[in-house]
Amino acid sequence: NAGVTQTPKFQVLKTGQSMTLQCAQDMNHNSMYWYRQDPGMGLRLIYYSASEGTTDKGEVPNGYNVSRLNKREFSLRLESAAPSQTSVYFCASEGQGEFGELFFGEGSRLTVL
Amino acid sequence: LAKTTQPISMDSYEGQEVNITCSHNNIATNDYITWYQQFPSQGPRFIIQGYKTKVTNEVASLFIPADRKSSTLSLPRVSLSDTAVYYCLLRASNFNKFYFGSGTKLNVKP
Numbered sequence: 017n018a019g020v021t022q023t024p025k026f027q028v029l030k031t032g033q034s035m036t037l038q039c040a041q042d043m044n045h046n047s048m049y050w051y052r053q054d055p056g057m058g059l060r061l062i063y064y065s066a067s068e069g070t071t072d073k074g075e076v077p078n079g080y081n082v083s084r085l086n087k088r089e090f091s092l093r094l095e096s097a098a099p100s101q102t103s104v105y106f107c108a109s110e111g112q113g114e115f116g117e118l119f120f121g122e123g124s125r126l127t128v129l
Numbered sequence: 130l131a132k133t134t135q136p137i138s139m140d141s142y143e144g145q146e147v148n149i150t151c152s153h154n155n156i157a158t159n160d161y162i163t164w165y166q167q168f169p170s171q172g173p174r175f176i177i178q179g180y181k182t183k184v185t186n187e188v189a190s191l192f193i194p195a196d197r198k199s200s201t202l203s204l205p206r207v208s209l210s211d212t213a214v215y216y217c218l219l220r221a222s223n224f225n226k227f228y229f230g231s232g233t234k235l236n237v238k239p
Contacts, residue, residue: 061229
């Protein structure tokens with residue numbers, strides 16, 4: 017029972033490099049989310065996707081792009097990484113039961129030097 | 130989007146009941162009040178959700194007064210393993226986005 021799987025778990029980048037964070041869920045959920053969490057802070061919504069092929073901006077979308085090519089996967093891309101993007105990134109999917117709660121992955125810790 | 134306000138931190142001792150209050154003065158009619166718990170190095174997990182009055186599950190209780198401008202998460206007889214950050218969110222019934230605030234860091238002492 018994998019739930020939400022994120023890769024990689026750790027990554028170190030140099031300023032200006034690009035990379036993609038991968039997220040996959042096996043719960044057949046429609047909606048998926050990307051958050052970032054800076055040290056000692058709460059989570060901030062970057063992008064979300066209500067369904068396959070649709071995406072929408074959250075609170076802090078600048079510097080990121082997302083892709084929802086199928087129902088299972090929702091990727092987050094940093095085209096030109098900056099030190100300000102050093103953070104822990106969490107992917108989540110939204111359950112379709114009574115509470116519509118979010119199920120989170122284990123997080124991806126990204127450091128930009 | 131309606132904002133929530135919580136205390137930044139709270140201390141408690143094992144075996145005590147802990148009440149964390151969240152203020153949401155501009156709550157909309159179709160907003161549900163939802164609480165999440167986050168342990169270090171993990172993603173948040175859902176605890177409880179309610180619309181009005183009182184909701185109880187195996188983990189916590191949620192008290193919501195009639196005006197719904199605040200809510201209180203109650204954790205009975207906390208243990209050291211309840212040390213975590215607790216987030217209060219408003220979730221609209223017809224709206225996808227979930228916005229987390231800064232949360233309340235609960236420190237349970239032996």
